[in-house]
Amino acid sequence: MxxxxxxxxxxxxxxxxxxxxxxxxxxxxxxxxxxxxxxxxxxxxxxxxxxxxxxxxxxxxxxxxxxxxxxxxxxxxxxxxxxxxKRTYMQGIPFYVDERVIIPRSYIGEMMAKGLLTDLEVDFHAAESVLDLCTGSGCLAILAAAQFPNAEIHAADLSKDALAVAAINVKEHDLEDRITLHQGDLFKALGKTKFDFIISNPPYVAKAEVDAFPPEYAAEPQMAHLGGEDGFDLVRRIILEAPRHLNAGGGLLCEVGTGGEILEADFPDLNFFWLDSEESEGEVFFLRF
Structure with missing residues (x-):
């Protein structure tokens, strides 16, 4: 050259x-x-x-x-x-990333950024408190700050390293006065606090798939992917525990990838509402309890 x-x-x-x-x-x-x-x-x-x-x-x-x-x-x-x-973009919005966090990619992020949540019949302006569970880099919490303009946003993760990256992004987006970070195992980080809306993109990859990852995916923190034998261990916990942390009329928006029929069989009494986006079909559910 x-x-x-x-x-x-x-x-x-x-x-x-x-x-x-x-x-x-x-x-x-x-x-x-x-x-x-x-x-x-x-x-x-x-x-x-x-x-x-x-x-x-x-x-x-x-x-x-x-x-x-x-x-x-x-x-x-x-x-x-x-x-x-040390940079990625979600729906055109920049985020700092390094090996401490999974590189953010989320259908929920796409739905919030593109206004695809209107079918939920949620008054986003009325919400006063929102939780982003398994926040990782903090990207969904930051997008949620725009989706819920009047809400206090809380973001929780088990990984202290991930929360260190989330803090960088919260500061870069000048949202330190609206987003509070919490460290702990799912809802244990929040005590008895209740929210109007919970968002979660938890680990949901089955063990066999994680074991077969190419090096690019294996370079990410395994705990951000691994969801147990069938991928849904953490999702099941979130579904079981979320009602105790939701205000009346609140809801849970959760990304789980494919295999939603497994969850419907596990929770036959729940009315799962499956959402589509421009890039996905039925990989995100909404629940009111």
């Missing part, structure tokens, strides 16, 4: 290298092209929504060296690109 290398050249090079290496994608990008574009744009501090305006831009020697090093690191370590640049 000479001194007149363009972003287009590096993008083509990265896609070829990624495809030859057989990398796994799914942490904000679903294919080699999108992940390469993200890695390049974020590294250069350019808007990550569209690489096309920048394709013919020439790179300085320092920029080129940095990008080539990132591409090589992505291949040799198999760490997701978001960990390498």
């Amino acid at each position: 000479d001194n007149l290398i363009t972003i287009r050249d590096v993008l083509r090079y990265a896609v070829t290298r990624f495809n030859k290496a057989g990398l796994a994608h799914g942490h904000g990008a679903t294919n080699a092209l999108d992940e390469a574009a993200f890695l390049i744009l974020e590294s250069l501090k350019l808007p990550v929504d569209d690489i096309n305006p920048w394709l013919e831009a020439h790179l300085t020697k320092a920029e080129l060296q940095e990008l080539l090093a990132l591409i090589e690191t992505r291949i040799t370590t198999r760490k997701p690109a978001a960990y390498l640049v």
Whole structure:
């Protein structure tokens, strides 16, 4: 490569290298092209929504060296690109991430950001208290602050490391006066506090699937994925314990992936309302108790 290398050249090079290496994608990008574009744009501090305006831009020697090093690191370590640049985006909103947290991706986040929760018949402006359970990086709590504009937001997680990352994001989004972080095992972190609405994207991956993870997914904290033999150990606990932590008329919005029929069989007396998004079908439920 000479001194007149363009972003287009590096993008083509990265896609070829990624495809030859057989990398796994799914942490904000679903294919080699999108992940390469993200890695390049974020590294250069350019808007990550569209690489096309920048394709013919020439790179300085320092920029080129940095990008080539990132591409090589992505291949040799198999760490997701978001960990390498310490940044990811959910519905266009930036979040700091590192290896202490799962890289956020959530259908609930999509639903809140795109206004897809209208079928719940919830007065979002009237809610005074909202809990984000298993908050991880704090992304859903931060999105919930916009969805519930008048509510105090509480965010809980078992992992102290994850909460340290959540604190970074809460501060970056200037929400320290609205979001309170709690450390503990599910509702144990909240005592007897009750909420108008509970949101949760808990670990829900079955053990066999976790054991078969490609290196990219194995690079994330296992506790953020593992939900027991069938994936629903924590989900069952949340369903059983949530009624004691909800105010009258409150509800639980929970992401569980596929296999919802298992939960319906386990809780035949509950009326699960399954929601779809633009990217999912029936992987999030809403319950009023």
